[in-house]
Amino acid sequence: xxxxxxxxxxxxxxxxxxxxxxxxxxxxxxxxxxxxxxxxxxxxxxxxxxxxxxxxxxxxxxxxxxxxxxxxxxxxxxxxxxxxxxxxxxxxxxxxxxxxxxxxxxxxxxxxxxxxxxxxxxxxxxxxxxxxxxxxxxxxxxxxxxxxxxxxxxxxxxxxxxxxxxxxxxxxxxx
Numbered sequence: 187x188x189x190x191x192x193x194x195x196x197x198x199x200x201x202x203x204x205x206x207x208x209x210x211x212x213x214x215x216x217x218x219x220x221x222x223x224x225x226x227x228x229x230x231x232x233x234x235x236x237x238x239x240x241x242x243x244x245x246x247x248x249x250x251x252x253x254x255x256x257x258x259x260x261x262x263x264x265x266x267x268x269x270x271x272x273x274x275x276x277x278x279x280x281x282x283x284x285x286x287x288x289x290x291x292x293x294x295x296x297x298x299x300x301x302x303x304x305x306x307x308x309x310x311x312x313x314x315x316x317x318x319x320x321x322x323x324x325x326x327x328x329x330x331x332x333x334x335x336x337x338x339x340x341x342x343x344x345x346x347x348x349x350x351x352x353x354x355x356x357x358x359x360x361x
Contacts, residue, residue: 190328192335193320193353196299197346200339201229206295207261208254208339209286211306214270216242216250221306222341226262230255238264245269247281251289259299263289267303268310276318279304283322291331299337302345312348320352324360 200208200222210223216238218227227235234255241250246269254260267282268275282303290298303319304310310318319338326332338353340346 190334191323191326191332193323194335194337195340195346195349195353196337197340197343199225199341200299200301201226201257201259203299203337203339204258205297205299205335205337206259206333207251207263207290207293207298208257208259209249209263209265209298209300209303211268211301211303212238212250212264212266213268214243214245214266215239216244216264216266218264222301223264223306226257230257230262234262238262246275246278247285249282249285249289251293261293261295263298265303268307272307272309274304274309274314279310279315279318280322283319284326287323287326287332290333291329294331296333297335297337298333299339301339301341302349305345312345313352316345316348316352317355320349320356324356 304315
């Protein structure tokens with residue numbers, strides 16, 4: 187049985203995507219200082235970071251939503267998948283994905299792009315993060331109000347390969 191949510195893996199800059207919202211990895215303080223978040227801030231503008239920081243700090247497994255600034259995507263969902271302790275906690279990563287999807291559902295968003303979560307500070311290996319994120323998305327599939335389309339925006343060939351492999355395994359076992 188195919189997923190009701192269309193899931194695609196794309197290698198490139200998440201800030202380039204024209205979707206309803208992008209989901210970026212965040213730290214508990216919500217400053218956009220490294221990795222994907224810093225690249226998004228450069229494109230979206232400093233006001234996005236100020237808005238996120240005003241809503242924090244938050245604990246791992248939670249999200250905040252800001253406008254998209256100068257991005258094509260009108261919204262940014264800042265997801266904290268790893269706490270300051272830099273501990274690989276599958277439950278926190280799963281909760282962050284679920285919180286991002288909850289926010290998208292509450293806002294009525296149809297098309298999302300997610301950056302890999304949990305890998306930004308080397309806490310999770312790409313394959314482990316891919317499996318956990320895609321399992322959380324698959325669990326949401328078919329639920330009323332769930333997004334219709336999700337793009338995983340991997341920044342590297344290694345990440346893209348890990349997500350493609352995990353997605354193929356999930357699709358195969360769901361058939």
